[in-house]
Amino acid sequence: MNNIFNIGRFGLLLKRQWVEFGKIYLISLFVVAGLLVAFYAFNIPSNENLPMFDNGRLRLQFRLPLFIILGFLFISIVSSGYYAVLGQKARSIIELMTPASTFEKFLAGVLFTGVLTIFCFILIFSVTDIMFMNYMEKTLTFPHFNDPVMGTFKSASIVSFYTEISKDNVFPYFYAVPFLVTSVFLLGSIYFNTFHYIKTAISVMVFISVLSYFTYKVGSWIHELYPVTGGGYHASKNNALTYILIGSILITLIFWITTYFRLKEKEA
Amino acid sequence: MIQIDNLNFGYKKDKLLFNNMSMKLSPGHIYGLLGKNGAGKSSLLKNMAGLVYAQSGSLSVMGFDPAKRQPGLLAQICFIPEELYLPSVKIDSYVKANAPFYKDFDHAYLSTLLAEFDIPANNKLVNMSYGQKKKFVIAFGLATQAKFIIMDEPTNGLDIPSKAQFRKIMASALTEERVIIISTHQVRDLDNLIDTIIILDDSKVALHASIDQITDKLCFKNIRNLDETVIYSEPSLSGYNALLPNYHQEDSRLDIELLFNAVITDKEKLKPIFN
Amino acid sequence: MEFRDNKAIYLQIAEYVCEHILLGKWKADEKVPSVRELAVELEVNPNTVMRTYELLQNKDILSNKRGIGFFIAEQAVKNVKNYRKVQFMDEELPVFFRSLYLLEIGFEELQNRYQSFVKETFTNP
Structure with a gap:
């Protein structure tokens, strides 16, 4: 019997975890869907009040903040609940005694939080978005223009959120960020025994403030030592974005590895 | 089957709960683990199951190191904790989700046990009382056909009829390949079920002997007057309940409470008898 | 039991x-x-x-x-009787004798009692 990874046993573990977490999962997903529909319904422009156009497209400014905030809340809340049961001794015994390897239990955690949660959110967001796009296509009337060169065209078109956002070259550099969010909250769920969410959030905030402070201090210290003359060196925009991508992937991996070791060391 | 050598364990590094503890458990026995509050009964059981990690020493359970938490061993251990918290699902969905991990899981046996314990199969686990949950966990654990059964205060929370059912079930659960270890304060509940007694005291194993060995060497008697042969005694209605060396090869009935008190108060007097 | x-x-x-x-x-x-x-x-x-x-x-x-x-x-049955007899003689009889002695019960009184006990318990239809 393979004591580290066995695909059949891993399947059983996923099924078992779904029985326990599935209900909460589906309820959260339902709430998210409800919130999305409510936001879209509230923000749909009417014919009398068509918002400004942007590059020939209908401007729906609420989508990006909605995607980021709701997405963050959903994936972080779900992730911070995953290993929370291990904080209660009485409950952790049954979890730890489940005949699957630590690696499998860890992988199930990553799969449920890092993969399934993000996937579900994107799916639900897309479906809602596309549904409303179709609805708006049908109900809104856009003025038509006659251009001698271009022919007749509509004043505005509607594109889905993902089409809109993926046109932006910056977007792909943030692909790892959702994984980073789930990994830090997953680690928080096993690191703390109670109030996982709030403690993780505070830790992250404290960590970021300390880090920024030090970066600032070190920066100004270097600046004093080696005063920049002339134009100085400017990192290109793309360079900085690459650092963000690589950095977020690395930190995500570090958080996942730490989570694995915390799970291994967890006592009941 | 279970071998512990020089185990050092403590929740704080400077305060050891077990100091160089060694012990061997063999299949075919029901061990009764006794000790005062805080003597480390639960901790010892958790060490055996790999739920906590010792500072040093070696632990071997059926050839595995429990601290590695390998599925091969986990599937052979049935651990009944004192406090339980079960997910809010129905019994049959819990069974469906958890039973497949145990390749010899006996569904028919589970149904028999649940019927004996009077637990309806479509109950939701969270809505059950503490005693019912405990009975469910015991029934599920035994149905896994695990070879190593660890029970921490299993009779806590059981009502009177359930205690009798529990004894019957445990009597039938003991097979030649199984090791059963039960920690308890309620010795009266398990009196005739235990065949070997382990008493923890002062971060050591103060006594580890089978009931036959104990009654071979010691005699439990009600006597009228104390004399110098008495090792330990407690006043009773008609004189004293006394513990004496078994000079006349008498077959007395072991009084676990009396023995326990004797061991705790007067370890030194008993040592030469058992060594 | x-x-x-x-x-x-x-x-x-x-x-x-x-x-x-x-x-x-x-x-x-x-x-x-x-x-x-x-x-x-x-x-x-x-x-x-x-x-x-x-x-x-x-x-x-x-x-x-x-x-x-x-x-x-x-x-x-025979062996049970033997076994029980030994047990009775070794364990129960000394206690019984002790009571006879302490309470000063004579053998004659005992015999009468024994006979009526047997008659009542074992010879009834």
């Missing part, structure tokens, strides 16, 4: 088995309950019942047919 306090459990179980034999509930050449069955019934450790059965086997009250189980031996 209620166990008494002062006697080893395996001996009390032996008495229980002997009682069944003397009362004719279990007859010669019949199979007795398996170790496990009796352990479950009496709520005791199977090893204890095993010890009882081994003891009774030594006294030729039970016989062990390998692979099948324990049976009541042919001469069981």
Whole structure:
């Protein structure tokens, strides 16, 4: 019997975890869907009040903040609940005694939080978005223009959120960020025994403030030592974005590895 | 089957709960683990199951190191904790989700046990009382056909009829390949079920002997007057309940409470008898 | 079954088995309950019942047919009586004598009592 990874046993573990977490999962997903529909319904422009156009497209400014905030809340809340049961001794015994390897239990955690949660959110967001796009296509009337060169065209078109956002070259550099969010909250769920969410959030905030402070201090210290003359060196925009991508992937991996070791060391 | 050598364990590094503890458990026995509050009964059981990690020493359970938490061993251990918290699902969905991990899981046996314990199969686990949950966990654990059964205060929370059912079930659960270890304060509940007694005291194993060995060497008697042969005694209605060396090869009935008190108060007097 | 306090459990179980034999509930050449069955019934450790059965086997009250189980031996009733007699003489009689002596009960009084007891208990229709 393979004591580290066995695909059949891993399947059983996923099924078992779904029985326990599935209900909460589906309820959260339902709430998210409800919130999305409510936001879209509230923000749909009417014919009398068509918002400004942007590059020939209908401007729906609420989508990006909605995607980021709701997405963050959903994936972080779900992730911070995953290993929370291990904080209660009485409950952790049954979890730890489940005949699957630590690696499998860890992988199930990553799969449920890092993969399934993000996937579900994107799916639900897309479906809602596309549904409303179709609805708006049908109900809104856009003025038509006659251009001698271009022919007749509509004043505005509607594109889905993902089409809109993926046109932006910056977007792909943030692909790892959702994984980073789930990994830090997953680690928080096993690191703390109670109030996982709030403690993780505070830790992250404290960590970021300390880090920024030090970066600032070190920066100004270097600046004093080696005063920049002339134009100085400017990192290109793309360079900085690459650092963000690589950095977020690395930190995500570090958080996942730490989570694995915390799970291994967890006592009941 | 279970071998512990020089185990050092403590929740704080400077305060050891077990100091160089060694012990061997063999299949075919029901061990009764006794000790005062805080003597480390639960901790010892958790060490055996790999739920906590010792500072040093070696632990071997059926050839595995429990601290590695390998599925091969986990599937052979049935651990009944004192406090339980079960997910809010129905019994049959819990069974469906958890039973497949145990390749010899006996569904028919589970149904028999649940019927004996009077637990309806479509109950939701969270809505059950503490005693019912405990009975469910015991029934599920035994149905896994695990070879190593660890029970921490299993009779806590059981009502009177359930205690009798529990004894019957445990009597039938003991097979030649199984090791059963039960920690308890309620010795009266398990009196005739235990065949070997382990008493923890002062971060050591103060006594580890089978009931036959104990009654071979010691005699439990009600006597009228104390004399110098008495090792330990407690006043009773008609004189004293006394513990004496078994000079006349008498077959007395072991009084676990009396023995326990004797061991705790007067370890030194008993040592030469058992060594 | 209620166990008494002062006697080893395996001996009390032996008495229980002997009682069944003397009362004719279990007859010669019949199979007795398996170790496990009796352990479950009496709520005791199977090893204890095993010890009882081994003891009774030594006294030729039970016989062990390998692979099948324990049976009541042919001469069981006789052997039970012997076994019980020894036990009675060794354990119960001294207590009885002690009371006779302390309470100054004469043998004549005892004999009368004994005879009427036998008449009342065992000769009724």
